[in-house]
Amino acid sequence: MEIQNYRQVRGKEEVSGVVMRVVAGPDEGAPNFAMRVFEIQPQSSTPYHSHNWEHEVFVLSGRGIVRSTEGERELSVGDAILVTPNEYHCFANTGDDLLRLICVVPLVDGKLPGTPPAR
DSSP: OOOOGGGGSSEEETTTTTEEEEESSGTTSSSEEEEEEEOTTTTOOOOOEEEEEEEEEEEEEEEEEEEETEEEEEOTHHHHHHHHTTTTEEEEOSSSEEEEEEEEEEEEEBBBOOOOOOO
C-alpha cells in the first residue's frame, strides 16, 4: 500500500496554466492504472485532443467546461466524466478559482500513456 498527499507530489506543467501530478502510477507500484491530479488555472485549458484509451475524471474543486465534438458541458464539484476512447476532449477552467480534477487512465505496457499533440 502506498499513501501520499498529492500536494507533496512534484507537479509537471503540461501546458501553460495546467499542472499534472501523478499520485499513483508505475513509480508507486500500480500495475494497471494511473491516478493523476490536474490543476487548471482560471482561463486555462488542457489541449483539445483524443487518444485510444478511456479515462475517468472527477471534479474536486472549481468550475469549468468539458469540450467535445458534441459541444460544451458545464462542470462543477462532484461531477464524474467518462471520456471514451478516441473521443476529442479538453477541460477548461471558466471560474475564478483553481479547477482541480482527478483523472484515471490505464497504463500502456506498464507505463503512463503520453498525451498526443493538440489538434
